[in-house]
Amino acid sequence: MGIDLAVEIGNLKLKTPVLVASGTFGYEDDYVELIKENRLGALVTKTITLKPCQGNSPPRVIETPSGMLNSIGLQNEGVEIFLEKKLPLLSQLQIPIIVSIAGERIEDYGLLAKRLDKVKEISALEINISCPNIESEAECLFAQDFYLTYGVVKAVRESTDKTIIAKLSPNVTDIVSIAQAAFDAGAEALSLVNTFFGMAIDIEKRKSKLGSIYGGLSGPAIKPIALYMVYKVAQAVKLPLIGMGGVVSSQDALEFFMAGATCVAIGTGNFINPRIAREVVKGIEEYLKKNKLTSIKELIGRLGN
Amino acid sequence: MVQIKAEIISNSEVAPEHFKLILESPEIAQEANPGQFLHIRVHEGFNPLLRRPFSIYRVSSNQIEILYKIRGKGTEILSGRTPGEILDVIGPLGKGFPLPEQQNTQAPVTYLLVAGGVGVAPLLFLAERLREVKNLPAESGSRKFGKKSKIKIILLLGAKSKDYLLSEKEFKDLCDEVKVATEDGSLGFKGLITDLLRDLLNTEYSLLNTILYAAGPIFMLQEIKKIANIFKILAFGSLEENIACGLGGCWGCVVKTVQGYKRICKEGPVFNLEEVLWE
Numbered sequence A: 001m002g003i004d005l006a007v008e009i010g011n012l013k014l015k016t017p018v019l020v021a022s023g024t025f026g027y028e029d030d031y032v033e034l035i036k037e038n039r040l041g042a043l044v045t046k047t048i049t050l051k052p053c054q055g056n057s058p059p060r061v062i063e064t065p066s067g068m069l070n071s072i073g074l075q076n077e078g079v080e081i082f083l084e085k086k087l088p089l090l091s092q093l094q095i096p097i098i099v100s101i102a103g104e105r106i107e108d109y110g111l112l113a114k115r116l117d118k119v120k121e122i123s124a125l126e127i128n129i130s131c132p133n134i135e136s137e138a139e140c141l142f143a144q145d146f147y148l149t150y151g152v153v154k155a156v157r158e159s160t161d162k163t164i165i166a167k168l169s170p171n172v173t174d175i176v177s178i179a180q181a182a183f184d185a186g187a188e189a190l191s192l193v194n195t196f197f198g199m200a201i202d203i204e205k206r207k208s209k210l211g212s213i214y215g216g217l218s219g220p221a222i223k224p225i226a227l228y229m230v231y232k233v234a235q236a237v238k239l240p241l242i243g244m245g246g247v248v249s250s251q252d253a254l255e256f257f258m259a260g261a262t263c264v265a266i267g268t269g270n271f272i273n274p275r276i277a278r279e280v281v282k283g284i285e286e287y288l289k290k291n292k293l294t295s296i297k298e299l300i301g302r303l304g305n
Numbered sequence B: 001m002v003q004i005k006a007e008i009i010s011n012s013e014v015a016p017e018h019f020k021l022i023l024e025s026p027e028i029a030q031e032a033n034p035g036q037f038l039h040i041r042v043h044e045g046f047n048p049l050l051r052r053p054f055s056i057y058r059v060s061s062n063q064i065e066i067l068y069k070i071r072g073k074g075t076e077i078l079s080g081r082t083p084g085e086i087l088d089v090i091g092p093l094g095k096g097f098p099l100p101e102q103q104n105t106q107a108p109v110t111y112l113l114v115a116g117g118v119g120v121a122p123l124l125f126l127a128e129r130l131r132e133v134k135n136l137p138a139e140s141g142s143r144k145f146g147k148k149s150k151i152k153i154i155l156l157l158g159a160k161s162k163d164y165l166l167s168e169k170e171f172k173d174l175c176d177e178v179k180v181a182t183e184d185g186s187l188g189f190k191g192l193i194t195d196l197l198r199d200l201l202n203t204e205y206s207l208l209n210t211i212l213y214a215a216g217p218i219f220m221l222q223e224i225k226k227i228a229n230i231f232k233i234l235a236f237g238s239l240e241e242n243i244a245c246g247l248g249g250c251w252g253c254v255v256k257t258v259q260g261y262k263r264i265c266k267e268g269p270v271f272n273l274e275e276v277l278w279e
């Protein structure tokens, strides 16, 4: 019997449970060529904003033990140029495209969702309320506050019929309550997690190694904490979860499924190997075969003891 | 651009802490241009995590070479890799040095290459290509024979001391002149390469129709930008920043320019220095 890797996120049907995480994929021709055979379930775009955004001052990335810090600051050309120039290229991949959106104010999110609602090449929206690298009207990340999380997700819900996914921040005391707020406001799935706030200092220069002082930590270094958060939320909230944080192998992905994720997204792993997703998909298949399972769904949230 | 598994042909120390690595890859060798780089995964593990970028130092029909300096963990691990082993390599990446299409017979032109330390790497490949242009017959319409080439290739080579001078011999075979500067004066001009450059431009007026290509540490490039501005010469430099994806995807490796932030790995690593706004 064949192996069934298909999963559903809201109305979205994904052929495989492996996605590219937001901000870690290039819109360039070469890149599209490289990842063509990656068997991706979907691709999440770099977060876009209403207006062009110039991003933070360099250095913007620095490697740390088994991880990296970034402070890109959502550099992007804004929604209109995205639609005109980037989306057509992504459509060539012939996989569902999930567009990640962010704003400085709650109403920006609503406006973006409205603008994208009728664009047929877009399969779903991911609401990035957890970027550690931008300023917003809130004193914190939207995803650090129960009411703001509810407000943003609600604004998007009222502006689109597309499937909406809320992307949460791990920089919170109680991830479950935030997940609950997103659920209450109408999110159909949750992405967790975005990056952890972090720093690295050059002791010779006595300066931060990042131009904007602090940034977000990603990669294998964060995997155990991300996994824990996925597990906690899966226990409490009945929504499909997109688990991410340090997935660089099929073993990592399998851990996320068992913790309760319906699919996984790979971020930093793409930088190490742009073809990593195909290896992860293949490894998942092999694991299922070896364990005489026929569907990935038999693994999701199945943790013994 | 391709992602390949390339066999290591050799990996040997050429100066203290400096290694030359030769890889088998006809695909990359045939496509590469001077100033472009390779993004190399130095091992299979995850610490260090990211690939490391290196300029292409030389190509032959089937092989590519890089020249690298040991700085930290990544380059340390790379220096321990041995012939016969396989490296995961992506390349060629980025936009290299703009090259003259053919000999321009109208006015004599000097290509002035300024290499600081391991900055020689992209410039040797460039010198080879410039040499090919120089060896082309002059443009049709002008007398082809008995005319001396109007292209002159000069290299300024800088290092800490004479033991650290890289690739001097290789450059001597390609350039019309090689001028050396060492910080301790153990060979050639004593002082910084940028001081040598300034002296040269001050005394040799024939150098005013010059295109300058530079690679080296950031303070050298910053100084060259100033000098190029004073003498009104066109100067291109190969810039470095921490690079994550290397493919234009993550927007991590930017430099500020007159047109906003640009990616070292995509719009660069070579930039017209006039455009660059260092903070």
Ligand SMILES: Cc1cc2nc3c(=O)[nH]c(=O)nc-3n(C[C@H](O)[C@H](O)[C@H](O)COP(=O)(O)OP(=O)(O)OC[C@H]3O[C@@H](n4cnc5c(N)ncnc54)[C@H](O)[C@@H]3O)c2cc1C
Pocket: B037, B048, B052, B053, B054, B055, B056, B066, B067, B068, B069, B070, B071, B072, B073, B074, B075, B076, B118, B121, B122, B239, B240, B241, B242, B243, B264, B269
């Ligand atoms: C486009 C491009 C082309 C390059 N070409 C070459 C080349 O041809 N030959 C070569 O030897 N190197 C080249 N480099 C630099 C090379 O990529 C770095 O030296 C290497 O990544 C260091 O890795 P590491 O793990 O050994 O050091 P890390 O552990 O990453 O760093 C160790 C120490 O070295 C410093 N360091 C790291 N990178 C640089 C840098 N670029 N300049 C100065 N200090 C640095 C760090 O701040 C740190 O203090 C290039 C870089 C770029 C962006």
Ligand SMILES: Cc1cc2nc3c(=O)[nH]c(=O)nc-3n(C[C@H](O)[C@H](O)[C@H](O)COP(=O)(O)O)c2cc1C
Pocket: A021, A022, A023, A024, A046, A047, A070, A072, A074, A100, A128, A131, A167, A193, A194, A195, A217, A218, A219, A220, A222, A244, A245, A246, A247, A265, A266, A267, A268, A269, B244, B250, B252
């Ligand atoms: C360079 C870089 C840029 C990122 N940009 C975004 C972004 O624009 N929007 C977003 O929601 N997440 C962004 N992220 C976070 C990732 O999507 C992901 O949540 C996080 O990196 C954890 O996964 P990983 O460990 O597999 O990288 C970015 C991460 C990195 C490393």
